[in-house]
Amino acid sequence: MSDPAPRAHPGFGLRAVSVRREQRTVLTGIDVELTEHRIGVIGLNGSGKSTLVRLLNGLLLPTTGTVTWNGLDTRREAKRVRRAVGFVFQNPDNQIVMPLVGEDVAFGVRNLGLPRAEVPVRVRAALDRFGLGDLHDREAHTLSGGEKQLLALAGVLIMEPEVVVFDEPTTLLDLRNVRRLGAEIAALDQQVIMVSHDLDALAGFDRVLRVEDGRVVDDGPADAVITGYRRRWG
Ligand SMILES: Nc1ncnc2c1ncn2[C@@H]1O[C@H](COP(=O)(O)OP(=O)(O)OP(=O)(O)O)[C@@H](O)[C@H]1O
DSSP states (O other): OOOOOOOEEEEEEEEEEEEEETTEEEEEEEEEEEEESEEEEEOSTTSSHHHHHHTTTTSSOOSEEEEEETTEETTTOHHHHHHHEEEEOSSGGGTOOSSBHHHHHHHHHGGGTOOTTHHHHHHHHHHHHTTOGGGTTSBGGGSOHHHHHHHHHHHHHTTOOSEEEEESTTTTOOHHHHHHHHHHHHHOOSEEEEEOSOGGGGTTOSEEEEEETTEEEEEEOHHHHHHHHHHHHO
16 A cells, blocks of 8 residues: 655745844754644754744744745734644743643633633543643642643643644653653644654654754755764764
8 A cells, every 4th residue: 555645734934034143143044845744853952943943933033034834924923823833842831821730721722712611621631631630630830840741732732733843842751751742743633843852753754854053954854864963963
């Protein structure tokens, strides 16, 4: 049997993008279309990976050039882009906003205009999905780092975004949860863009970009780009 047709998404367009922060150019000459189903971003510490993915939902605006999702400019259509593009931060403390676990996951969905009774049902399902069901009434700040990371992910996925951007989602996770997250990501219908130092986690991705000194220096199938990176720095 032949492979299923690769899934394409509306995707992102980055045109002539540069980012300057505090007088330094941290990204430059970025011209890419990102439409594949699962795209990884790799590179050394400080190369510009987080900066690149923060552009995708308008968390950060380019200093020059344009960033669009589905044709919507992140500068002019910030609200619509942010609603469509979920972002899972490297540090979950940046993302957890309510005192109790259940309240935190419910926070975003309360504003979606769902029938009132549906919110707790969705919250339970989102927590159960990541093995956090027993923690519903816990104070979020008492969770372990890994539990917080899964909570942050549950809080993003419950919003049913059209794209999920992950910035190093596995740094706090143990082996079992790395596997759990990998399986969740593999099963997502949404487009996934993921920054990771865990190169094994990106095997099987449709495309990988390698960033070095603020530029995309390699871009292609996961195997080839990861092999090139290992050769260069491994
Ligand atoms: N707000 C800021 N002000 C000044 N410099 C910044 C700012 N944010 C990022 N930088 C710099 O931009 C460069 C790229 O940072 P970025 O976080 O994108 O790297 P990264 O590839 O994600 O690194 P890591 O793998 O260590 O997470 C770094 O040199 C960083 O110090």
